[in-house]
Structure formats: structure tokens, C-alpha cells
Amino acid sequence: MAVQPFPERLPARLVQFAQVRRTRRPGAAAVDAVALALALTIGGVVAFTPIGSGDYGQWLMVSRFFSGESIPSYRDVTAVAPFVPVLLAGARFVFQDDYVALNFIRVASVVFMITSFYVATSAIFRSRLAGLIAATLVVAMTDRFLDLVAFGGLLQISSLSFMLLALGAIAAAGRHDERESGWWTAASIAFAFSIYSHAGSVAILLPVTGLAVLLNWPWRERRSLRSTFTMLWPAALVAGVAVVYWMGVLVPANSDYGSNPASPSYRGPDRLYHDLTFRTPTLVLVCSGLVALAYGAAREGAERRVGGYAITSAWVLGTAVVLTLTIGTGAATDYPRFSTPILAPLAVATAGAIAELVKWLSSQRVSGTRREWISAVAGSAVVAALLFGMGPWGMSNFQRQTQGYRLPDRTALLSAAAWIEANLDRDAVVVSTDSREAKWLEGITGRETLFSHPIRYSFRPNTWDRNVAADALVRSTSALTNGYLFAKFTSTAAGESERIPRALQLAVNHDGEYIEVLRFPETAARVMAGPGDVLATLGAMDGSTVQRHEGADGVSVRTTWTGKRRGHDVVFTRTVTQTAGSHTIDIVDEVQTTAPVEEMQLSLSRVTGLPFAAVETAGAVAEVSFLETGRRQPALTITAEGGDATITRAGETLIVRAAGTMRLHVRITAETVGKPISSMAMLYPPQVLEDYNVAAVLLKRDGAAIERQKRLADIGFEVVLEDGPYILLADPRALEDGR
Numbered sequence: 001m002a003v004q005p006f007p008e009r010l011p012a013r014l015v016q017f018a019q020v021r022r023t024r025r026p027g028a029a030a031v032d033a034v035a036l037a038l039a040l041t042i043g044g045v046v047a048f049t050p051i052g053s054g055d056y057g058q059w060l061m062v063s064r065f066f067s068g069e070s071i072p073s074y075r076d077v078t079a080v081a082p083f084v085p086v087l088l089a090g091a092r093f094v095f096q097d098d099y100v101a102l103n104f105i106r107v108a109s110v111v112f113m114i115t116s117f118y119v120a121t122s123a124i125f126r127s128r129l130a131g132l133i134a135a136t137l138v139v140a141m142t143d144r145f146l147d148l149v150a151f152g153g154l155l156q157i158s159s160l161s162f163m164l165l166a167l168g169a170i171a172a173a174g175r176h177d178e179r180e181s182g183w184w185t186a187a188s189i190a191f192a193f194s195i196y197s198h199a200g201s202v203a204i205l206l207p208v209t210g211l212a213v214l215l216n217w218p219w220r221e222r223r224s225l226r227s228t229f230t231m232l233w234p235a236a237l238v239a240g241v242a243v244v245y246w247m248g249v250l251v252p253a254n255s256d257y258g259s260n261p262a263s264p265s266y267r268g269p270d271r272l273y274h275d276l277t278f279r280t281p282t283l284v285l286v287c288s289g290l291v292a293l294a295y296g297a298a299r300e301g302a303e304r305r306v307g308g309y310a311i312t313s314a315w316v317l318g319t320a321v322v323l324t325l326t327i328g329t330g331a332a333t334d335y336p337r338f339s340t341p342i343l344a345p346l347a348v349a350t351a352g353a354i355a356e357l358v359k360w361l362s363s364q365r366v367s368g369t370r371r372e373w374i375s376a377v378a379g380s381a382v383v384a385a386l387l388f389g390m391g392p393w394g395m396s397n398f399q400r401q402t403q404g405y406r407l408p409d410r411t412a413l414l415s416a417a418a419w420i421e422a423n424l425d426r427d428a429v430v431v432s433t434d435s436r437e438a439k440w441l442e443g444i445t446g447r448e449t450l451f452s453h454p455i456r457y458s459f460r461p462n463t464w465d466r467n468v469a470a471d472a473l474v475r476s477t478s479a480l481t482n483g484y485l486f487a488k489f490t491s492t493a494a495g496e497s498e499r500i501p502r503a504l505q506l507a508v509n510h511d512g513e514y515i516e517v518l519r520f521p522e523t524a525a526r527v528m529a530g531p532g533d534v535l536a537t538l539g540a541m542d543g544s545t546v547q548r549h550e551g552a553d554g555v556s557v558r559t560t561w562t563g564k565r566r567g568h569d570v571v572f573t574r575t576v577t578q579t580a581g582s583h584t585i586d587i588v589d590e591v592q593t594t595a596p597v598e599e600m601q602l603s604l605s606r607v608t609g610l611p612f613a614a615v616e617t618a619g620a621v622a623e624v625s626f627l628e629t630g631r632r633q634p635a636l637t638i639t640a641e642g643g644d645a646t647i648t649r650a651g652e653t654l655i656v657r658a659a660g661t662m663r664l665h666v667r668i669t670a671e672t673v674g675k676p677i678s679s680m681a682m683l684y685p686p687q688v689l690e691d692y693n694v695a696a697v698l699l700k701r702d703g704a705a706i707e708r709q710k711r712l713a714d715i716g717f718e719v720v721l722e723d724g725p726y727i728l729l730a731d732p733r734a735l736e737d738g739r
Helices: 012-018 028-047 054-066 083-095 098-125 128-140 144-151 154-173 180-195 202-216 225-253 269-277 280-303 308-328 335-362 368-405 410-423 435-445 461-475 685-692 705-714
Strands: 429-432 449-451 478-481 485-493 500-510 513-519 526-530 533-537 542-550 554-565 568-579 584-593 599-606 612-618 621-626 635-641 644-650 653-659 663-670 681-683 694-700 718-723 726-730
Touching (some): 028 098, 028 128, 028 144, 028 368, 054 098, 054 154, 083 098, 083 154, 098 128, 098 154, 098 335, 128 144, 144 154, 144 335, 154 180, 154 202, 180 202, 180 225, 202 308, 269 280, 280 308, 280 335, 280 368, 335 368, 410 435, 429 435, 429 461, 435 449, 435 694, 449 461, 461 485, 461 694, 461 705, 485 542, 485 568, 485 705, 500 542, 500 554, 500 663, 533 554, 533 568, 533 584, 542 681, 584 599, 681 685, 705 726
Parallel strands (some): 429 449, 429 694
Antiparallel strands (some): 513 599, 526 533, 526 599, 542 554, 568 584, 584 663, 612 621, 621 635, 635 663
């Protein structure tokens, strides 16, 4: 019996879809080759650009789960769409090198994105030239798409690329030819992989593809219900499974994503507007896309047909509706990440308009095959002009952004990770002063890290308490917080039985983010015996005792200092108190002595880098605002109580005086607080070590490294490794026996 040729053994549906016309338009192969060369060239540039963003370390960590390796216990991988991590796990298995695997996936992602723009735009406008121009625009006229590569947005890149392919396939299905069923199936597959790539992008994917399907639905085709079902059931099945997965797994796991209190002020719509308008080429792309859509959609509407402009208009409409609802409901999300979903259809529409213009100009004096070649040559000239004119700008921005995200020394970090793996128990936690290194350590070792990260970037509430714990451990000797204020003592003095915290600094919850605002110099905390006659200063007294209180009502730290002045015993007590749910911190200075006391003084100095914007004083009250941070100026109300109290300004310092008393009570109220961003807690570093099972701390060599190293040495940590920009300290008690 004769064996049938392979194509004839395929199901009829696939045969119809796989058949390609042998007669291709002149110049089509050349355009395809140029598009591929463009994608590979950009991929080559990316390949030789260092990887560094913490997000890459995070995806490395998630990929460990799919490789059967350990991951930090506090991480929930079900919240992460699996497609890219699974690919990365496979690449790690093949290359046996985490960095090479990451770079391979990164390069593949950017090549896939550029190719998807080419394929999708070619299908939407039925023009390879339009596809080539679109692929060029997204790398030459704006840096927003390559910025995804720079900061590690591999999941967003994958989801966007699959959405492009889905829209291209829907446009092809709208031609209602013999391959329509195959195109609907291809669209559903791309739609599904877009869901499997990034949970957050689905909010845009659903309305955009839904509108595109409605536009291209065969309303005028007279098909029976059975034939329609036969044509669409594979597509419906594939898409339905993906939507069920999204609703059943990704949505519940990401339900707390919109609770970030800092995002609207620090990563809000104003930042999105800035990203779309700040750079002139990007603004030109936005404007040209809107003009092209307005003209093209009006023309297609007048002609009563669905073309490329109708699809891209629906794309823009769907994205705009989602963005408007997000802003209108005040949802907390990372608004700058809307820039690429907004720019993508505008780039596609611009490319369609340019290709149409080139084709029209090419047809003025010639016709037939020669016209096709001239159109291809003219289009290539446009692409070359874009690449040589704007390409260097786009690539230089990408290189600069990548340098900002890169690790200072990858080899040194690997050395620290190797020491940690060789010497610490598997459950031991490592603290890092930089979130970037911390995420990479989690990706390399799979062990838990503790690090401080701005709340605006922390979309998981279970990490907020970890943020303040890491901050308190590395940057303080004792700290207390109630979610609205964060008071840290940054030094210590010897006491009778333990070291006494000193050098108070205050951070306030400003629209959901802790920002440092004031410090309290101890040399300016004075006990005055008379005008200009200083009896004692807190900074010159000897440490005695410390009492820490933590209860349901609040937290407080009380330190006692002693000394002998002019033959008299002097006892100075400072009490710092935060009450549950209050926006006010209370600082009480008291002195006990038989020496004459005329006045108590306390100075409040602004922190470096945050100057006063305005200070208004009226007796014992001061209204203070600082340089704008986020969307508005941080503001405090400072009230002094005790004796004849006054507050005056002296340059960058506020001086509080209370005459005729030995007790000065200062109340500082934060006026621009957001929602609480941590639980109420007493954060005593030795207790933090125990609570989080911390065994090692990774410091970076910077201006604060020496002070941090000294604080850690005071609680028993020793330097075990110095390599490049890193200093690794470990608790000798945590080292495994025999290591």
C-alpha cells in the first residue's frame, strides 16, 4: 500500500492552515530578511549588555521552583505567571549556568518582541513594510520597550508579544478565507500564552482582544450553528482554559496587589504622563499615532470596512478604558508600566500610515512589479533613516538604563553566595542592605533574605514588616514604629548592664512611604542654668539604663543618663513614645538635679537632602513643610509643652525652649500620612535576629558601611569575607559545627 505524503497525513484543518501560497509578492523575502536582521541585531546589543536588575534575580528564584529546587518560604510562586520561569528553568538545565540562561532568555525575549511587532503589524495592515516600520519604531523612537529589558520586565515582554500575535491572528481570521478556523485557533493559543506570561497584563488583554474579535466576527457569513461550533471550538477551549487558570489561580494570588499605599503618590498617573511626554521622540510617536488613528479610523468608517485602523483603534480604546477605570477608582498600581501597552498600538498605527504613504508615493509614476520593488526600497530607506537617525539615541538610553540597574560586581556576589552556602545552615537568613543583591542571592541560593525596599515597589503586604525589620537591623541600634512614624536610634553608649541607644532620627509615613525628616542632635539637648549658661548636654552624659515597652497601646523607649555637674548629680531621662493608630510621636526630656535649672532646650535638625520648604512658628507651635516628595510636600506640626515653651527657627534647625521647668514635652504630628505601612513594633536588633533567624549580613562599601559594620559588631557579628564592593559579616553562633 502506498504511503501518503506527510502533508496529506495531517488533519485537514492543519493542512489548510499550513499551506502557503507559492507566489509571494516581490520584495517580501527581502523585507522578512531585514526584519529578522533588525531583531537579531538588537538582540546582539542586548546580549553584550550586563544583567543586573533585581527582577532578574527574582525570576531566577521562581525558576528554581519549576526545577524542583528550594525557594524562600515567604515567597508565593502561584502569584507569578509560569511561562517565563518555566522557560528559564529549561534554559538553566541546558546551559548549567544561571547567568548564561538568564541572558539567553533575555535576548530571546527582545528578539521575540521585535518579531511579534513585525508579524502582527504585517497581518493587521496586510503589509510587511508596515510590520518592518513598526518593529523599527519601538526600538528607535522610544526607549520604553527596551526599558522593560533593562529592569527585567521579561514577563511583560512575553505577555505583550503574545498579545500582538493574538491581534495579528484575529485580523487574519477576519479575512474569512479557507484558513479562518486555523487563524482563530492560533489567536486563542497566543491569547492563552499571554495570560500564562503575566498576570497583570490580562486586564488589558481581555478587553482589547474582545473588541478585536467583535470587529472581525463573521457577522455577514451565513454559517450554521454547527459549522460555527466546528470552526471555533478549539479556539474557545484553549482560551477558556487560560481564563479559568487566570481567574482561579492568578487573580486570588494577586488580590493584594492593588493595596500598595505609596504607588499613587510615587508611581502614579503623573509618572505615566512624564514617561509618555518627557522625551521628544516618544512624544512624537504618541502624536503621530493619534493622528494616524484619527484619519485611518474615520476613513474606514466612511468606507464601512474593518481594516488595520479599526483594530488599532479598538486596541487603544480598550487600553484607555482600563487605564481610566484604574485611575478613577484610585487603584494602587505601577502606572508607568502602562506606557508600553499605550505605545504599542500607536506605534502600529504610525507604521501603517507610513507604509501607506510610501506605497502611495511609489505608485505615482510606476506600476506592477516595479512598483512593488520601489515601494520596498523606499520603505527600507525610511527604516534606515529611523535606525541611523534615532537608533543611537534609543540604544544609548538603553545602555544608560541598564548601567543604572547592573550589579556592581557579579563575581564578588557569587563569591559571597558560595561562602553562605558552604558555611550557614539551610534555614539561616541573610540580610542585605540593597534589594538588588538580596533578590539575586535568593535566585542563586534559594534561601530567604531580609532587605529593605521602598514601599512604592513592594506590592506584597507580607513584605512591608520585613522592610522595616531589615532597616532597623542595619541602620539602627533600636527602633520603634506604629506604621505612621518610624523612630530610629542610630548609635549607642556604654551603660550599666547593656549599651544604651542614642542619636534619634525620625522618619514619617508620607503618602505611604517612610521618609527621613528630622534628627535630634544630643549636643543640642541642653539643661540651662541661666542665659547662655549650659549646665549639661545629653551628648556629654554617661549612659545608665534603657527600658523598652511594647504593648497593644503603643511602644516606647526610655533611656537614662547620669553625670555630675558643678558638684550636683544630674539624671537626664529621654522617653520616646508612639501610640497605636496615632500620627503623633511624643518625645519627653526630663532632668532631675539639685542644681538650679532655668530652661530646657531641644533642637530638631532637618536631615541632609530634604530642605525645609516653609516654617511658620507661633509661640509653642511650628508648622513645617519640606521639599516636595512624591505628589506633595511632607508636613509636620510640632508642639512644645512644659513651662513657658517656644519654638524658633535658626537656619536649618528648630530650637525648642521651655523656661521655668525641668520637663520638656515635644509632640510631632505627621500631616501627610498614608495608610499604615507596617505593624506596630519594637525593633530591637538582637530580637530581630532571633525573630527572622538572621545569620549573616551583606554590606556594600559606601559612606555608611563603617557605621553599619560597627553596629553589627556590637551585637556579635564578625567580618568573614571582603570581596570587591561587598563586606560579608556573620554571627559566629550561627555557623554550622565542623564547618
